[in-house]
Amino acid sequence: MTRDALIPALRALVGDANVLTDGDLGAYTRDWRKRWTGVPLAVVRPGSTAEVAAVVKAAAAAGVSLVPQGGHTGLVGGGTPDASGTQLVLNLGRMNRVRGIDPANLTMTVDAGCILQAVQAAAADAGLLFPLSLAAEGSCTIGGNLATNAGGTQVLRYGNARELCLGLEVVTAAGEVWDGLSGLRKDNTGYDLRDLFIGSEGTLGVITGATLKLYPQPVARMTALAACASIDDTVRLLQAAQARCGATLTGFEVMGDFALSLVRKHFPQLPQPLPPSPWTVLLELSDAESEAHGRAQFEALLEQALEDGLIADAAVAESVAQSKAMWHLRESIPLAQSEEGLNIKHDIALPVSAIPDFVAHTDAALQAAFPGVRLVNFGHLGDGNLHYNVQCPEGGAAAAFLREHEDAVNALVYDAVCARGGSISAEHGIGELKREELAARKSPVALGLMRAIKAALDPQGRMNPGRVVAAG
Amino acid sequence: MTRDALIPALRALVGDANVLTDGDLGAYTRDWRKRWTGVPLAVVRPGSTAEVAAVVKAAAAAGVSLVPQGGHTGLVGGGTPDASGTQLVLNLGRMNRVRGIDPANLTMTVDAGCILQAVQAAAADAGLLFPLSLAAEGSCTIGGNLATNAGGTQVLRYGNARELCLGLEVVTAAGEVWDGLSGLRKDNTGYDLRDLFIGSEGTLGVITGATLKLYPQPVARMTALAACASIDDTVRLLQAAQARCGATLTGFEVMGDFALSLVRKHFPQLPQPLPPSPWTVLLELSDAESEAHGRAQFEALLEQALEDGLIADAAVAESVAQSKAMWHLRESIPLAQSEEGLNIKHDIALPVSAIPDFVAHTDAALQAAFPGVRLVNFGHLGDGNLHYNVQCPEGGAAAAFLREHEDAVNALVYDAVCARGGSISAEHGIGELKREELAARKSPVALGLMRAIKAALDPQGRMNPGRVVAAG
Numbered sequence: 001m002t003r004d005a006l007i008p009a010l011r012a013l014v015g016d017a018n019v020l021t022d023g024d025l026g027a028y029t030r031d032w033r034k035r036w037t038g039v040p041l042a043v044v045r046p047g048s049t050a051e052v053a054a055v056v057k058a059a060a061a062a063g064v065s066l067v068p069q070g071g072h073t074g075l076v077g078g079g080t081p082d083a084s085g086t087q088l089v090l091n092l093g094r095m096n097r098v099r100g101i102d103p104a105n106l107t108m109t110v111d112a113g114c115i116l117q118a119v120q121a122a123a124a125d126a127g128l129l130f131p132l133s134l135a136a137e138g139s140c141t142i143g144g145n146l147a148t149n150a151g152g153t154q155v156l157r158y159g160n161a162r163e164l165c166l167g168l169e170v171v172t173a174a175g176e177v178w179d180g181l182s183g184l185r186k187d188n189t190g191y192d193l194r195d196l197f198i199g200s201e202g203t204l205g206v207i208t209g210a211t212l213k214l215y216p217q218p219v220a221r222m223t224a225l226a227a228c229a230s231i232d233d234t235v236r237l238l239q240a241a242q243a244r245c246g247a248t249l250t251g252f253e254v255m256g257d258f259a260l261s262l263v264r265k266h267f268p269q270l271p272q273p274l275p276p277s278p279w280t281v282l283l284e285l286s287d288a289e290s291e292a293h294g295r296a297q298f299e300a301l302l303e304q305a306l307e308d309g310l311i312a313d314a315a316v317a318e319s320v321a322q323s324k325a326m327w328h329l330r331e332s333i334p335l336a337q338s339e340e341g342l343n344i345k346h347d348i349a350l351p352v353s354a355i356p357d358f359v360a361h362t363d364a365a366l367q368a369a370f371p372g373v374r375l376v377n378f379g380h381l382g383d384g385n386l387h388y389n390v391q392c393p394e395g396g397a398a399a400a401f402l403r404e405h406e407d408a409v410n411a412l413v414y415d416a417v418c419a420r421g422g423s424i425s426a427e428h429g430i431g432e433l434k435r436e437e438l439a440a441r442k443s444p445v446a447l448g449l450m451r452a453i454k455a456a457l458d459p460q461g462r463m464n465p466g467r468v469v470a471a472g
Numbered sequence: 473m474t475r476d477a478l479i480p481a482l483r484a485l486v487g488d489a490n491v492l493t494d495g496d497l498g499a500y501t502r503d504w505r506k507r508w509t510g511v512p513l514a515v516v517r518p519g520s521t522a523e524v525a526a527v528v529k530a531a532a533a534a535g536v537s538l539v540p541q542g543g544h545t546g547l548v549g550g551g552t553p554d555a556s557g558t559q560l561v562l563n564l565g566r567m568n569r570v571r572g573i574d575p576a577n578l579t580m581t582v583d584a585g586c587i588l589q590a591v592q593a594a595a596a597d598a599g600l601l602f603p604l605s606l607a608a609e610g611s612c613t614i615g616g617n618l619a620t621n622a623g624g625t626q627v628l629r630y631g632n633a634r635e636l637c638l639g640l641e642v643v644t645a646a647g648e649v650w651d652g653l654s655g656l657r658k659d660n661t662g663y664d665l666r667d668l669f670i671g672s673e674g675t676l677g678v679i680t681g682a683t684l685k686l687y688p689q690p691v692a693r694m695t696a697l698a699a700c701a702s703i704d705d706t707v708r709l710l711q712a713a714q715a716r717c718g719a720t721l722t723g724f725e726v727m728g729d730f731a732l733s734l735v736r737k738h739f740p741q742l743p744q745p746l747p748p749s750p751w752t753v754l755l756e757l758s759d760a761e762s763e764a765h766g767r768a769q770f771e772a773l774l775e776q777a778l779e780d781g782l783i784a785d786a787a788v789a790e791s792v793a794q795s796k797a798m799w800h801l802r803e804s805i806p807l808a809q810s811e812e813g814l815n816i817k818h819d820i821a822l823p824v825s826a827i828p829d830f831v832a833h834t835d836a837a838l839q840a841a842f843p844g845v846r847l848v849n850f851g852h853l854g855d856g857n858l859h860y861n862v863q864c865p866e867g868g869a870a871a872a873f874l875r876e877h878e879d880a881v882n883a884l885v886y887d888a889v890c891a892r893g894g895s896i897s898a899e900h901g902i903g904e905l906k907r908e909e910l911a912a913r914k915s916p917v918a919l920g921l922m923r924a925i926k927a928a929l930d931p932q933g934r935m936n937p938g939r940v941v942a943a944g
Contacts, residue, residue: 103825104707104824104825105823105825106824148660149664159635172921178918178921179915179917183825183893184856184898185628185855185856185857186821186852186856186895187895187897188897188901189897189906190902190914190918190919190940191926191941192667192671193921196663198664199662216718243760244761246690246758247718247719248718248760349659350656351655353574383658384656427658429660430661430662434661442662445644445650448648450663450665452929453668456924457924468662469662
């Protein structure tokens with residue numbers, strides 16, 4: 001098929017209304033942080049797995065590349081077409097059906113284009129919990145969550161998107177449908193194809209459906225804030241909370257003082273229950289028994305931590321509204337830092353035990369190299385995942401600082417991360433943004449294995465080309 | 473290198489004492505159920521990752537295939553050489569060092585040849601829990617557990633071996649070392665190589681080391697037995713226990729009456745606290761708070777279940793000794809059925825919700841096809857995993873029954889499993905035993921993907937050839 005013949009062929013496959021070539025395609029061609037803008041050959045919106053397969057086959061026959069796309073909320077440019085005008089955006093948004101819920105098996109099967117919040121709501125309607133939770137949940141899709149192995153705020157207890165998925169349906173690069181949907185907790189029949197597609201960012205195939213794990217709804221969810229004098233104390237508090245509360249500890253977020261000061265500055269209407277301290281921890285317990293039991297557990301933990309000197313102060317939310325307000329503080333940090341101006345973001349992970357040394361070393365090294373630099377440090381400490389963001393000195397010009405220093409800042413931070421066995425992408429993925437960094441920092445053996453897999457499953461290199469890794 | 477030159481080369485690499493060609497090699501060449509016996513070119517016992525890499529390179533240069541081997545306790549013939557006399561057994565048993573424990577990160581890094589029980593003990597010495605637990609734990613190795621994605625009795629709460637591993641060290645088919653050891657809970661830097669090697673049964677590379685997840689030790693572990701009138705009631709009890717106890721429910725095993733009757737017959741000295749009933753459930757709670765709290769939870773659960781008619785009777789262990797005795801009952805079932813004679817074993821998984829229908833249908837179909845046949849049905853119901861074993865009619869000749877009917881029994885059982893979205897290998901793997909069954913029952917698309925991956929990572933087909941899948 002010639003490239004010219006492809007568009008009419010696609011219209012015949014999915015309907016005229018679902019092949020977009022004109023008008024404002026910004027929602028599909030520009031990421032929401034406006035860092036990448038592309039020009040597609042067309043945006044195709046198939047309505048079923050069979051249509052996805054037919055589109056992939058037609059594109060292959062025409063020698064055209066595909067960029068699979070969910071809610072287009074990614075942070076690394078993995079879902080935006082390039083500028084060549086030759087790539088098809090394959091948007092899964094029309095595939096948004098909950099295919100079924102099996103309460104006795106604690107599973108649900110969904111189309112890839114379901115919005116995460118709709119998945120959570122469908123589980124809640126069945127009296128169950130789908131725990132994946134992250135800032136973009138109102139617009140990201142479960143297919144995108146799986147393609148990028150999304151993390152979020154409940155990973156400490158329930159794991160990443162990977163751990164919440166039992167089975168996948170995938171359209172391969174050859175346009176075949178792999179029906180790997182499965183409600184099984186145990187299945188040792190061959191290679192783990194599921195986990196190979198999860199986190200591959202659309203470079204090996206297109207996720208079209210998934211079977212997800214559900215959990216019983218906890219009877220009570222409770223939140224507290226605690227003030228710590230040092231990052232070392234936050235790690236010790238984490239250990240104490242894990243030992244005492246086991247799996248009822250479902251959230252453990254840290255917020256550095258500068259991060260919370262930006263929230264105070266830009267959102268002064270948000271109450272901050274605790275006075276400023278070097279670190280504030282948000283803890284969440286989810287209790288299967290009763291609210292009274294959860295509260296008693298929480299108070300015992302925090303009293304012991306006060307006695308042991310791990311925390312200086314604490315506040316337990318007395319109502320759902322107070323609990324939401326505490327989470328709202330945490331969730332306002334990214335918005336507050338946007339208000340403050342551009343910064344250099346790092347989505348890093350470290351062994352929890354390495355975090356105090358990393359923070360002490362890197363804070364000091366950045367101050368020495370860029371005097372006055374400000375650190376917006378917050379994140380999912382329970383998972384070893386920090387959003388360690390670097391803002392220009394007070395009163396400085398943010399854009400100029402980034403232009404001049406972004407590469408050097410990244411090198412300093414990533415060197416410190418890698419020296420401590422850490423990751424340069426904890427939960428956001430590689431996409432366009434970190435492809436070169438990955439190629440430079442991943443071991444040659446790992447890169448070789450990845451390239452061999454890419455070449456084996458996408459020999460023509462047409463699935464989201466140039467993202468994550470190039471074929472070997 | 474010629475094949476003749478290989479043995480002296482291996483002796484130079486790992487030392488004369490670690491290249492075995494003579495004497496009784498039965499431990500390496502005959503599986504413990506004595507279903508497969510092979511003849512190796514040699515048994516090589518490298519002492520380090522570097523030695524493993526050197527052995528793999530030498531074997532590749534000589535065109536010789538390798539059979540990686542851990543504790544050699546597998547049930548599907550995946551670790552036994554073939555009869556050709558041309559394969560090297562690569563036994564990892566000398567690599568048994570705990571490389572390090574990081575309590576603050578809740579991780580430990582070990583050589584692949586560590587015995588599972590030694591891994592558990594090292595974690596316990598650090599005041600922590602490594603939860604993987606299975607019958608062969610005194611002799612299986614963690615490398616074998618990972619290569620086969622072992623399951624066991626704690627999967628309900630902690631997952632399979634896969635879920636307990638954060639990072640791997642692997643020697644590739646090319647003899648390169650991939651250092652993927654990692655203490656990270658989040659790491660989205662490229663394809664999930666770890667999970668590809670886990671469960672690949674040595675056909676893609678040799679696992680030489682692993683970083684494992686640890687958990688805080690629960691304060692109290694408690695066990696109870698409950699009598700159910702039907703398999704339906706066991707499933708309803710599971711749901712009630714999950715809803716009430718959340719993650720403190722760490723074990724949920726079922727035992728059919730015939731299975732327990734074999735224990736009564738062959739091990740009459742073992743106390744059975746409950747009178748015979750169609751199904752007996754073993755429940756385990758692990759409490760982070762206190763024994764009193766766990767006991768109160770347990771009693772409340774069982775009282776409610778009695779009231780709701782889900783169970784007819786229950787017994788809560790009053791001491792660690794009683795708890796162990798209950799587990800001992802469960803663990804004695806495989807031994808009791810061995811005493812009773814050969815049977816046809818099925819390690820199957822189903823969606824939990826499909827189990828009642830599966831059991832009703834398949835019990836009846838087997839009775840219709842093979843009147844008087846006896847079903848030894850037990851397993852990890854919480855994971856949907858049954859060991860659904862078929863024994864010849866009372867007084868019949870077991871060997872003759874197997875000879876005559878094994879294929880037909882397997883076809884009947886596996887048809888019923890597959891019709892309900894189940895797996896023909898829940899936790900034991902494929903190996904030699906189920907390779908043909910897998911080729912016949914796995915979807916052609918999945919098999920095609922598996923073959924492409926095999927060809928990409930082991931292009932010469934020298935890693936445990938013929939197991940799981942042949943190269944495409």
